[in-house]
Amino acid sequence: MHAVIRWGFILLLAATLAACAQPKRDAAEAERLAAEAAAAEEAERARLEAEARAQGLGTAGVLGVDSLDDPQSPLSGRLVYFEYDSDTVRPEFIPMLEAHSLYLSQNPNARVRLEGHTDERGTREYNLALGERRAQAVRRVMTLNGARDSQLEVISYGEEMPVAFAQTDDAWAQNRRVEIVYEVRR
């Protein structure tokens, strides 16, 4: 009850101050924009947390280091797969990347290597470049979702480190990937 009264008082005070500040239009406008931005940020954070909760990332919306090892968590996903000769991140991998981005935004000391790989169709040095492009595409998604650039290291191995060795569509699909590797977990 006390809290409500106190908040009411603060709001009243704020409104009065705002009214007094009327002549300084620019400053007021800047303040308003900043408040809007802060509100938008807060809303986005709330949305991400809600999403995280929905995905079973924990009720507080704060991702502990344990969640990296939780097989139920989207953070357990560490692989992004690609179409042939493409660096487009497919929609099904976005929620997983958002979860990693959220984790990184909440654990500013955590560091990730994004290792880009290709299949064997294509020349080797071209594939090295294509692998880098894929890792860069994953980095873009993650920085747009709150991870800092300094937390993400892009590496390409091209076609040099396949995980599947058959010369089949299935094997190639497994090899066209970006691996998310936590170098520092928290």
Added chain:
Amino acid sequence: MMRRSLQGWCLGVLLLVAGQASAVLEVTVTEGITGAIPVAVAPFVWEGAGSPPEDVAQIVGANLARTGRIEALARERLPRAPDTPEGFLAESWSAAGAEYLVIGRMRPEEGRVVIDFHVFDVLANQRMGGFRIPAPSDQLRRGAHRVSDIVFETITGEKGSFSSRIVYVAVTGQGEERRYALEVADSDGANPRAMFRSSHPLMSPEWSPDGRDLVYVSFENRRSEIFRQNVESGARTRLASFPGINSAPTWSPDGTRLAMSLSRDGSPNIYVMDLASGALTQITRTNAIDTEPAWSPDGQTLYFTSDRAGSAQIYQMRLPGGTPQRLTYEGTSAGAAAVSPDGKSLVYVRGGDGLRLARLDLETRRETLLTSGRYDKSPSFAPNGSMVIYSTTDRGRGILGSVSRDGRVHQRFAPRTGDVREPAWSPL
């Protein structure tokens, strides 16, 4: 059926003499052998005790045949060779279908073997030359390559490439046990020697124009970096470790510069590094992938792969600062161009129905498909331009292939067990 049993036999031999000699898995001649010069290489007489350490005549015949220029006549069809050059009778050799004859003797001496051999022009009924090659006893095979060079040049008038060497990447083991090695071997894959071993990938080896150094990409620091290594001493230096990828190094013909692909500014572009100063000059500026640079023999033009038009294709660019011009249109993709020593043609990897090697004549712009594999990559010209060596696969295993420049004679071989790839042929 014949081919299969031959493969099996050769693999058996490989197991017996692993590390001693390369295993020739298969030699195929397409479109007949019309146009190839029929040459008889008679077995060389061994003057020592027991049997000779190497069948030099067999090595010479196999070398000559790989070029597609020469057909080495089957030994069983040959008449008995004369003991001395004076015993040469042209009639019996022309009857056997030979246009040229090679005879020789090998005499073991203290620590070495002296090879005396003679080349005859059967049609002109004359001896073209007599030669003497001393070879260290433990390097008789190298002696056989020297003999091959002399015979090839005597008959065709062109220098041989048989004494030159190849470098390639060898891979053994699976998963955590995977090991990579940079190996140098004779041009036929024999006598492999490891230059560098790593548990991280190695890529893109190339020779310096004087044949003394190698450049390659190593992931030993968990990212791509360019290294230089002296073949004789083994000494290594790191040349490029910029942010992003450091790849596709290739020496300028004058040996002073290195072209490479760097993504230090976000996307891979072609750069030239001055080796004396380390200074970099940026050659291309695109957001596309620009990589796999190759120099023209005069050092005035760079050929490279770019996907600036959507798919990877090969472009040429005059130095300095010319406008890139697209050269390839035939396949769904094109890359990894190798320039012929005379500068008149490119051999490149054409995508479409698998990856195959194609030759592009730079004057007429006509193209010829050279191979029919599904994973034929990393072409490299022999220093005399007679053949191209490349990497291919045999039931999933990485092996080497060579093809004569006209695309008629194909050979597949493996210098060692495990996977081999990215061969590069040394200068003469």
